Amino acid sequence: MELHIDQPRLEDELDQLAAFSSEAAPVVTRIVFSPADRQARTWLKALFAEAGLSVREDAIGNTFARWVGSDPQLSPVGTGSHIDAIPNAGKYDGTVGVLGALEALRALQRSGFRPKRSIELLLFTAEEPTRFGIGCLGSRMLAGSLSPGAASELRDAEGASLDSLRGEAGFSGDLEQVLLPSGYYSAFVELHIEQGPILDTEGTAIGIVTSIAAPASFNIAIEGQGGHAGTVLMADRKDAFMAAAELATIIERLARSSGAVDTVATIGKCDLFPGAVNSIPSKVKLTLDLRDTDLARRDLLLESLYSACREIGERRGVAIEINQLNADSPAECSAVIISAIRRSCERHQISSRSMVSRAYHDSLFVSRIAPAGMIFIPCRDGISHRPDEYSSAEQITTGVLILAETLAHLANATEYPA
Template sequence: MNAERMIDRIEKLAQCSRSVRGVTRLAFTKESEQANHLVDGWMKEAGMKVRRDALNNIIGRYEGMDPDAPVLLIGSHLDSVAEAGKYDGILGVIAGIEVVHAMHENGIVTKNPIEVIGFCDEEGTRFHTTLLGSRAIVGSLSEEDLEARDHEGVTVAEAMQAIGMNPDQYGRAARDPQSILGYLELHIEQGPVLWEKGQSCGAVAGIAGQSRFEFKVEGQAGHAGTVPLSMRRDALVGAAEMIQAVERIALEYESVVATVGKLAVLPGASNVIPGVVEGTLDVRSLHDETKRNALLAIIEEFHRIAHRRGLVCHIRRVMDSPAVVCTSQYVQTIETVLAQRGMKPLRLVSGAGHDAMALALITDIGMIFVRCKEGVSHHPDEYASPEDILESATVLMNVALRLTT
């Protein structure tokens, strides 16, 4: 395994960006095509045959002793959020290529074929929809998904056409579940647990289910100097109490995290009592029933607060995805390799979504998290050390060998 080669490739991909600060690489753009071109060449250097599927996922195949045997998929995504770090998604693709490169250089051929995948769109930054690439492979993508628009009004279908693709063929990206052995994904943790524990990598037990809502609190705007406090129907004061309730209730449920991440206060003048507040609510947990119970308690409290203050609260569900539990055999295999390399068998829960969530619909999944400095992610300061990258890629290779021989 060659850490210098991996670092060099990560740095080269970071240059495929439309922003100077951090990395901004959106799906079906000039920057994503530049990244695909680089990855294509590296996959071929590693001894793989390369193709792009009908949704522009780039796939390198390393043939096994039995070409008809189910294939082990190793992958992650090549797109980014705006002004992102260098490692999110990218590290998983580069580590997968390095695993195959090391096997190729050492004459190792596994029974099962191995395919490394760079998914075209996981973050959903451009079109405000997530997991386009992996959902296409699973077969859960729809024509409606191709009509999602970016901020300039360009649809997914139009963006595909702009780089020479035929969006009508998107269904051809779907894979037969019987042809897949399983899926492995290596990814930076995007949290502080490994950093605090002082360990290079760990096994992922599962990916938290996520529910997103939009809420609107309606009160009565008025003059800030003439309406007594006792007679006000201040939407912002009510919303503030609701936000505190979100934190209080979430703390009562183990494994639940809840966030109010966006607020708009209207009319938004310093001398006017806020009449309307619009906001977002994000609730996540590895246990769907626990998440559901916490949500019911939060929603009930929102309405109770609104009623007491003479306000009206509207809540609309935007998105709901169930929790995904990683395959126990894969988790145990990762833990065995960790122990053999002198590490603790740490099990981590991912609060962020990953392509593995989609692949879990059709095959077994396993994930390896890599320590990132202070848990910082989705930010230019995102960082994983060469030592941790090498160690985690070595763990990935050993897990892949155990699953394919």
């Protein structure tokens, strides 16, 4: 079987998808359930239908596009990724794993290949935590890592509930139906840009992911005392922002001194109240995103953080409350999928290496219910979540070829990969 990937068509489709954005190019901002997201979904479903895939959507908007296999009773092979994009992002994160998978299926169709197991292309809802403060919303619910009850309580920054927003976007079914049974997929493979510099620096074409790092995220609320910026003397202040600033410098120091480069900490949001030039902030809300490849090291950092919060709170007379949004365990990828990817690379003499995924992916949650794996392609300078995020059409095409062969192999395997 020789596969031909239609590189110009895939490039063109990535450009078209990037144009569904609430901001002008090159910026891509596509928040889940926004007009841009909804328009992009409509456009994608037409492409799925054109490729002869049968489409269903669940109550949270996860979209399943199935190429029915010759033995439809067998559990299907899954692939896919997400299309939502954080504010001021680029055009490859997630989208390569959706449009790339679609092109992989079309290439297999053109080659005359007929899968035994069905192959299902999945578009996950809200991999990015932008709107609801929790990442991988769709895949979490598929895997039962987020209950329908907890999901129903989610609200966006404007206070709109998940239920009302998904309803407006046309997804009004029962959230209880989102959960997939364990074993629903015989295997799941996600194609994604690395979002880190290793492949680009080394000049390696394919990263074969062996495990996905363990992320944790937190809301930190600090409450001090407001007052007039001119009249409250420094010694009498309980300035919530100054407490937040001190805490941020401590978090940075803890992450830098954990003993491993794999520890990273990010404060991505900082909201001040009342937020006036001449008013001492009485309240601050921070978000903290903390990741490590080692769970014990991450937990050790957290202990130091809690103790720093107690000390700062007492010394400054402010209340600091840390609310853990999630703290997931790392995932190990399936050995059978890893070896299928490796064999495909070897067959084409494409350079590859094993690696850890430092970023958060839907595959992390799919791995709770199915053997999962990931194929990484390089992105320039490791840059992601920015408008200048970039992978070349050749790099993407290579990834799609490896994905297509891996899917073909898994679809015709008679045994579950372990």
